[in-house]
Amino acid sequence: MATQTILLIILAGIIALFVSLLQYFYKGTGYRKRNLLFSTLRFLSLFALLLLLIDPQIESTTYTTVKPVLAVAVDNSASIDYLDEKQQVEQTVHEIQENTALNERFDIDFYQFGTDLATLDSLSFNDSRSNIANPLKTFSSVYKTSYVPLLITDGNATLGTDYEYFSASQKQPVYFLAVGDTTIYEDVKIDRINVNRYAYLNNKFPVEIIASYSGDTEKTNQLEVFSGERKVYSRQLQFSEAENGKVVNFYLPADAVGIKQYTVRLTPLENEKNTVNNTKNFGVEVIDQQAKVAIVYSYLHPDLGALKKAITSNKLRDVEVMDISDFQATDIPDYDLLILFEPNRGFAKLYNKLEQLNKNRLTIIATESDFNMLNAAQGTFKKSNTRQIDEVRPRLNTNFSAFLLEDIGYADFPPLNSAFGSVTINGDTDVLLYKNIGGVSTQDPLLEVTEIRGRREVLLLGTGIWKWRAQSFIENQSFEKFDNFIDKLVQYAISTDKKDRLRLDFESFYYGSQGVVISAQYVDDNYNFDNRASLSITVRNTETNKTTQVPMVLKANFYEANLNMLSSGTYDFTVKVAGEQTSASGTFTIIPYDMERQAQNAAWDKLKRTAIASDGATTTLSNRNSLINKLLKDDRYIPSQQSAEKTVSLIDFKFLLFIIVASLAIEWFTRKYNGLI
Structure with missing residues (x-):
């Protein structure tokens, strides 16, 4: 406690004593014993009141022992079962859980991994893929204090980043218990x-x-x-x-x-x-045709290259990029879709022809577009002509129902440059992304789709989506999610199919270890997504006629069925809505391929190189005790003592308030009883 606080407490006691003595002995009259009681009560109430005002505090230090975390990740892929090591792995996990010395030295967390990482529940060894880098990545971001990754695996990764490469970029020792035969055979x-x-x-x-x-x-x-x-x-x-x-x-x-x-x-x-x-x-x-897409621009911009890369990632698309001065309106019928980038007055003839043909299109407008020309040449949207720029971020409309689309992280994407002001859109419109300006969510569309007079149009009111593609790659180490997003927009704009209430999304064929996922979107009579519906899928093997029925699970704004239990073969399927006559069908093929059977022994050399490079260690399951002893003897992993200082009040406010009220009440009633009031 500070000296100043001690002096204040002493001073408070002196003041309270002085006031109570002054009132009842210096100026007071009556019996001495009665005045002594009154002065004592007055002293208690005044002193407690002054203590409340002073609020004396002391610095309290608490000490806690912090153990390093031993993060044990167990390979739950099918390769462990194929290697006939299930019992060995389960026995090893049990021994680590029951090891008293390890539990005294470490806080032990258990995980299982295959395609994904999860807290250890029960080991099934049936995951179709093993991503060994995933637990290493997750641990590096989850654990902020000292931790030790211990992976029980055969070292044969079939998914994700090369774990040897990832470990080399981290300053963290990694330990492995190798599962399987370490002998290298011809x-x-x-x-x-x-x-x-x-x-x-x-x-x-x-x-x-x-x-x-x-x-x-x-x-x-x-x-x-x-x-x-x-x-x-x-x-x-x-x-x-x-x-x-x-x-x-x-x-x-x-x-x-x-x-x-x-x-x-x-x-x-x-x-x-x-x-x-x-x-x-x-x-x-094998397909017999390819959709031709023309990107027509008024000036060169990085978005043009990003769009071409994204669209041509689907081999069913062929893209040409050309200046408006090189494009002839008579060439429109040669293309399945035109993408119009920042239209200016040079697009007037092109728009006239598009309107005559009632042709689908995808339009990108921003600060360099000529809105006077656009307002006169087409009837889909109207916007005032302005050169002012807004930086806008996307906000996903979760009620979007024009087609199936997942959230690829729009909220984290960089802002686009958009022309200031609102836009009026005609036709049957569905907004995919709204504008977020300066952190304020608005109802102004950034990306929307519309149908008018049987013609479809996609309208993007901003430029700079090349930054979205780059950000998507940074987050996912792949352009695939962004490219699929653009492909869905292009597919919608190209298609002339009638808008159905039940729409499906699936691949024509899957590889056996890839995972078969069928998605569906169901909308009500007003074409709003219906999340109250009950959908099921019935799958039939065309060779054996064996049928399987699976309920579809609601996921955000679509329904999904995971059919990983199916073996290789060709299947036809039907999705039905309970209580409705609505249904949709399709066909897909599963090509036989089991990635987890490709190796019959542990990747010993790779595990050993990874451990040595990170200053860790590798051993086999049969020698697990030697690795456990090594961890127990390693001085890098010892519990540490941490101190935390906090200021603690010396007084109990409720107790002091009780003393004040009680002493004043007793004093008042006593004085009243003796006729002094």
Whole structure:
């Protein structure tokens, strides 16, 4: 307690004593014993009141022991089951949970990972993929204090960032308990097949196959590609210890429309232990046409390149970018969709022709657009001509129902440059994104779609979406989400189909380990998303006629069904709405491919390199006690004592208030009783 506070308390006691004695002994009359009682009561009330005003405080220091966190992540992928190590892994987890020394030294958190990371509940070892980098990334952001990542895994990652590369960028020791046989056997395998998802009828499509060999002798193998039972390609490959990798490039003909499945086989070695990875399947959808898109601009801008990249990521699209001075209105019928970027007076003839043809379009307007020309040339929207600029951020309209679209993180995207002022839009309009200006949400549209007189138009009121594409890549390490977003807008603008109440979103084919997800959107009679509906999907295998019915789960503004339980084959399906006559159907194919069966032993060398580079350690499950002892003896991971100082009041306000009220009340009633009041 500060000296100043002590002096104030003493002074308060002196003042209270002086006032009470002055009132009842110096000026007071009557009996001495009675005055002594009154002065004591007055002293207590005055002193308590002064203490409340002074509020004496002291500095209190508390000490807590903080243990480092041992974050144990267990590989829950199917490869652990294939390696016949389920019981060993479960036994290891149990021993760590029951280890008294570890629990005294660490706060132990348990996780399981496959495609995603989750708190350890129960291990099933049926996840179709394993993302080993995911727990390392998550731990680095979740744990702010000292932590130790311990991964129980075979080291064979089939999804996500290379964990060896990610670990090298972190200053954090990583520990591994390797699951599976660490012996390296002689083996040939197909590492990767690179092929486009789509091919065009009567053309040839490129295929790239990467194969590798583990061993120290020279081997000759035959690489064969089959379409059904028919061999369509063959090549002899020579492997050795020095030349242990081959890249094979060739072309295959696309001679019929539809989904074509191919099998790649690499003849096995004599006594080869793992022959599963000698075979891989891939698929190609052969199409007979390609949608042509023209981006017509008034001036060069980075958005033009971003749009072209995003649209052409779908091989069903062909994009041409051209200046308005080079585009002829008579060329409009040659294109399925026109994207008009910042239209000025040079677009007048083009708009006249578009209006005559009632052609769908996607329009991007901002500060360089000529709104006087636009207001006169078209009837979809009207806007005053202005050169003032607003920086606007997107705000998602969760009630958007024109087509299925997920939230790709619009709220975190950089602002666009938009022309100041509101816009009037005609037709059947559905707003996807509203403007957020200076942190204030508005009802002004930033991105909307509309239908008028049977014609569709997408309207974006801002430029700078190249920054959105860059931000999406930073957040997801891929352009895929943003490109899919643009593809959905283009697909809507190109389509002339009638707006249905039940719409589906699915792929024509899936790979076995990819995950089969069917999405649906259902709207009411007013075309507003109906989140009260009950949707179910019935799936039928066309070969076995076996049917499976699954309820669809509500997700934001759409319904979703996860069909990962299905085996490879071709399926047709129907989505129905309970209590309604509405339904929609489709067909998809699952191409057989199990990524988790590609390795029959632990990736020992990679696990060891990763651990050594991070100053950690790796050992096998059978030697787990040695790793546990190493952790217990490591001086980097010892509990630390932390102190926290806080100011604590010395007085109890309620108690002092009680003393004040009680002493004053007793004094008053006593004086009243004795006729002094």
